[in-house]
Amino acid sequence: MYDQPRPRTVPTATTFDEMLERVRYEGAYPTRERAEEVVGRVLAALGRQVVGDERVDLARCLPVEAALTLTAQIPDTGQLTGWGFVKDLAARTGGAPAAARWDVGAVLAVVARLAGPELVARILRRLPPGYALLFGQAELLQAHPEHRPAEPPHHQP
Numbered sequence: 001m002y003d004q005p006r007p008r009t010v011p012t013a014t015t016f017d018e019m020l021e022r023v024r025y026e027g028a029y030p031t032r033e034r035a036e037e038v039v040g041r042v043l044a045a046l047g048r049q050v051v052g053d054e055r056v057d058l059a060r061c062l063p064v065e066a067a068l069t070l071t072a073q074i075p076d077t078g079q080l081t082g083w084g085f086v087k088d089l090a091a092r093t094g095g096a097p098a099a100a101r102w103d104v105g106a107v108l109a110v111v112a113r114l115a116g117p118e119l120v121a122r123i124l125r126r127l128p129p130g131y132a133l134l135f136g137q138a139e140l141l142q143a144h145p146e147h148r149p150a151e152p153p154h155h156q157p
Helices: 016-027 032-047 052-061 064-071 082-093 097-115 117-126
Strands: none
Touching: 016 032, 016 064, 016 097, 032 064, 032 082, 032 097, 052 064, 052 097, 052 117, 082 097, 097 117
């Protein structure tokens, strides 16, 4: 008997219900409805920040309902820093910044897993500083010549 080629297995797309359950778990939300509310708010806010090909590619990675929430937003003309993003979300929802930060982290951790590391890296390159931590990643800063530590003085013997 000879080996027959096996069909390539394509990862099954995550459903919206599965996404909500993941966010519910990440954020320790008591109900699916609460998780859905948080997902809607955070994705709407993200949709105001992410533009271009990254926006299109991110929408493709999300369940249809989540993608529609993301893409229904008109991008803001000025991008917010990561902390500005959290404060803006808190102001729009009438909540505390700490609660908004929690919500953002719960949703974007799931979004990052759905998008994958390459797309998340592209998104982070296009956004102002402060978003990496929101996506559950380390914030890596590139050294600029003006920010390098001073060389220690050389002492002659």
